[in-house]
Amino acid sequence: MKLREIAHSRTGDKGNISNISVIAYDIDDYETIKKSITAEKVKMYFADIVKGEVIRYELPNLGALNFVMHSALGGGVTRTLSHDMHGKGLSAALMNMDI
Amino acid sequence: MKKIRIGCGAGYGGDRIEPAVELAQKGDIDYLIFECLAERTIAIGQKQKKQNPQSGFNEFLAARMKAVLPICAEKKIKIVTNMGSANPKAAAELTRDIAKELGLSHLKIAIVEGDDVYDIVVNNDLKLDEMGTTISLSGKNIISANAYLGAEALAKALENGADIVIAGRAADPSLFLSTMMFEFGWQNDDWDKLGKGTAIGHLLECAGQITGGYFADPKYRDVPNLAKLGFPIAEVTQEGDAVITKVLDAGGYVTVDTCKQQLLYEIHKPDSYITPDVVADFSGITFKQIGKDCVEVSGASGKPRTSTLKVSVGYSDGFIGEGEMSYAGPGAVERAKLALDIVKERLNICHILPQEIRFDLIGINSLHGERLSKDSAPYEVRARVAARFASKNEATFIGNEVETLYTNGPAGGGGAFKSVKEVVAMDSTLLDRNLVKTNISYLEV
Numbered sequence: 071m072k073l074r075e076i077a078h079s080r081t082g083d084k085g086n087i088s089n090i091s092v093i094a095y096d097i098d099d100y101e102t103i104k105k106s107i108t109a110e111k112v113k114m115y116f117a118d119i120v121k122g123e124v125i126r127y128e129l130p131n132l133g134a135l136n137f138v139m140h141s142a143l144g145g146g147v148t149r150t151l152s153h154d155m156h157g158k159g160l161s162a163a164l165m166n167m168d169i
Numbered sequence: 170m171k172k173i174r175i176g177c178g179a180g181y182g183g184d185r186i187e188p189a190v191e192l193a194q195k196g197d198i199d200y201l202i203f204e205c206l207a208e209r210t211i212a213i214g215q216k217q218k219k220q221n222p223q224s225g226f227n228e229f230l231a232a233r234m235k236a237v238l239p240i241c242a243e244k245k246i247k248i249v250t251n252m253g254s255a256n257p258k259a260a261a262e263l264t265r266d267i268a269k270e271l272g273l274s275h276l277k278i279a280i281v282e283g284d285d286v287y288d289i290v291v292n293n294d295l296k297l298d299e300m301g302t303t304i305s306l307s308g309k310n311i312i313s314a315n316a317y318l319g320a321e322a323l324a325k326a327l328e329n330g331a332d333i334v335i336a337g338r339a340a341d342p343s344l345f346l347s348t349m350m351f352e353f354g355w356q357n358d359d360w361d362k363l364g365k366g367t368a369i370g371h372l373l374e375c376a377g378q379i380t381g382g383y384f385a386d387p388k389y390r391d392v393p394n395l396a397k398l399g400f401p402i403a404e405v406t407q408e409g410d411a412v413i414t415k416v417l418d419a420g421g422y423v424t425v426d427t428c429k430q431q432l433l434y435e436i437h438k439p440d441s442y443i444t445p446d447v448v449a450d451f452s453g454i455t456f457k458q459i460g461k462d463c464v465e466v467s468g469a470s471g472k473p474r475t476s477t478l479k480v481s482v483g484y485s486d487g488f489i490g491e492g493e494m495s496y497a498g499p500g501a502v503e504r505a506k507l508a509l510d511i512v513k514e515r516l517n518i519c520h521i522l523p524q525e526i527r528f529d530l531i532g533i534n535s536l537h538g539e540r541l542s543k544d545s546a547p548y549e550v551r552a553r554v555a556a557r558f559a560s561k562n563e564a565t566f567i568g569n570e571v572e573t574l575y576t577n578g579p580a581g582g583g584g585a586f587k588s589v590k591e592v593v594a595m596d597s598t599l600l601d602r603n604l605v606k607t608n609i610s611y612l613e614v
Contacts, residue, residue: 078390078426080383082435085208085597086299091433093426118538127439131455131468132429138437146299148209149486149594151527151555154536163537 073169077103079161088120088142088157090164097133104128104135106169112137115167116160137164171407173352175345175369177400178237179203180376182210182227182252186236188377188400188419193240195416196402200348201241203233203250204341204374211338212483212593214255215287215313225256226263234267242273242332249323249344253335255313257282261335261612268614276333276614279326283318283607284338286480286600290314297482297596309484312593316478316600319445320366321357322607323347331611338481340444342370345403353407363447364471365409368454371442372413372431372466376400379413379431381421394420410467412459423462432456445478445602447471477599486594487524489557490564492571493531493586496579497549504579505530505552508571511578512554515570521563523556552582557592564589 073092076099082089092107094100109126116124122140129136143157144150176198178189182205193201205227218225227233230252241248253260261280268276291311294303304311315338324347326334334347346366349355355362372379379401381392399419405411413423432451436442440452453468492512496505509528516523529535531551534542554571558564568587575585 074389078384078386078430080378080430080434082433084435084437085595087437089433089435089437091430093429093433095426115541118540125437127437129433129439129452131453132432134429134433136433136436136439146595147207149557149592151489151525151557152536153529153531153553153555159536163541166541 071169072165073103073107073167074165077165079165081158081161083143083147083156086141086143086146088139088160090137090139090161092135092137092164094133100130100133102169107135107167109137112139112164115164116142119160171353172404173200173348174198174402174404175200175202175348175373176402177202177204177373177376179205179233180374180378181205181207183229184376186229186233188398189233190236190240191416191419192400192402193237193244193246198246198402201237201246201248202344202373203248203252204344204376205250205252206254206338208481208595209483209593211255211315211481212313212595215483216593218255223259226254226260227252230260231263231267234264235271238268238273239271242276247327247332249334249347251336251339251344253280253337255337257335257337264333264335265612265614274614277331278612278614279329279331279334280610280612281318281322281326281334281336281339281607283322283605284315286316286605287311287314289600289604290480290482290598295598295600297598299596309486311482311484313483314480316480316605317445318605318607319343320347320350322609324350326609327351329609329611341374342367342444343446345370345373346446349405349409357446358473360447360471360473362409364449365469367442367444367447367449367471368432368451368466368469369403369405369411372428373401373403375431375434377421378434379427380415380423381427384427384430392421396420410465413464413466414462417462423464425456425458425464428456428464428466443475445474447474476602478602478605480598480600482596482598483593484596486592487557487559488561488564489555489590489592490567491553491555491588492568493551493553494571494574494582495549495551495584496582498581501548501550502530502533504581505550507579508552508574508582509554511574512570519566521566523558523563526554526556529553529555561589
């Protein structure tokens with residue numbers, strides 16, 4: 071199953087740091103998501119893009135995780151050579167992850 | 170219990186204007202907030218101001234004010250905004266002139282200044298976070314340094330009877346929090362209340378992003394009427410609880426899921442969201458759907474604010490040159506790859522050495538690289554080269570080389586595009602908050 075089937079997500083940017091929320095549609099799926107998607111797995115998944123540390127924060131009462139990915143945006147919105155300067159599309163990539 | 174209704178009329182500088190007008194007309198709101206600054210916007214504003222002392226504020230200020238001032242004046246809706254960007258004074262003067270032209274009177278416009286800390290930052294040769302060196306060691310040409318101001322000065326302006334408050338780099342949630350501090354008399358060390366108000370401000374600050382904008386994913390999340398997306402309203406109680414809603418017949422929707430996405434947008438550690446006003450704690454927040462397009466938010470709290478203010482520092486960092494060319498039909502991808510290889514080789518032949526360069530196949534791998542985009546096979550593809558250089562001349566080379574693929578490269582390339590832009594890079598530093606002095610002045614119509 072793709073993560074997309076049970077969760078939704080939005081990416082935000084601050085400087086060279088990207089954060090991706092992962093929010094269960096049904097809060098009962100939160101534990102499954104929490105077990106499946108670790109910071110290590112996300113770091114490996116984005117190995118080509120994210121050069122720094124990935125930290126995971128848990129929000130059980132929202133059924134959500136927040137991944138904070140350092141050195142992920144090619145130097146940040148004004149410096150990066152990527153045409154998605156904010157890395158807005160990263161959440162869609164994560165939703166394609168198999169769980 | 171006392172309640173106020175706060176509407177968000179813009180989530181970024183170039184946002185749509187009609188939803189703000191709709192909020193003013195039909196939202197039964199007390200405040201209309203325009204959040205219009207991004208990290209780099211103010212640095213670009215400073216550059217404009219250097220060329221023309223009457224510029225450097227939001228380019229849509231006049232259009233927004235013309236559209237909403239008559240309604241806001243009639244309904245006594247107060248406006249708070251950071252549209253002043255690098256030049257709140259000029260923004261306020263233009264607003265005054267527009268109000269006069271519209272025949273309005275008895276309006277008090279507050280100008281909140283003090284965020285420009287260029288001299289302090291440069292004179293103290295502060296260390297920049299991402300570069301890890303001091304300004305002088307970095308060797309960079311600093312364009313701007315603006316501290317994030319909190320809600321206090323904005324609340325003070327409201328207390329002094331301002332109908333319109335125009336600031337520069339005020340923190341996004343602080344724009345909203347100021348109205349609550351003023352209306353409810355929240356003190357600047359009532360950390361729980363400030364944390365609650367900051368959460369509400371953070372939920373509202375991106376306007377349409379909580380009413381269904383940037384949320385739709387057909388078949389998974391079908392949002393109604395996005396072309397007429399309504400902007401959000403928070404009905405806030407004296408205790409700092411709120412209901413997020415919108416104008417009833419406006420497009421979009423407000424659900425627990427739209428609220429959750431926005432709460433986590435651009436935050437890092439959920440229990441420590443640092444603003445100039447407070448260290449807000451979002452970890453205990455819960456959302457409850459209490460009606461159609463009505464979501465109750467509660468459970469935020471706060472901890473004492475930090476002794477420092479974040480400062481965004483803008484500096485010149487060379488130039489980015491770009492070039493693009495499209496290929497379609499059978500063999501499109503192979504021809505686009507050949508095109509990129511040719512440009513690569515041309516750089517070697519001409520001894521052009523960029524600081525950084527990338528070669529993209531738009532439609533295949535340009536967003537997430539090779540690994541995540543394997544097996545994608547489009548009918549058409551766009552070859553793209555982008556590189557950063559110290560000099561503008563070298564940056565110009567990239568687009569020109571891509572363009573020459575027309576008559577020198579693979580078959581069937583079309584739609585060449587080239588550009589060169591100056592890089593205004595951003596870094597940040599922290600400044601002792603006691604060094605930052607805010608100043609409020611007023612204009613009257």
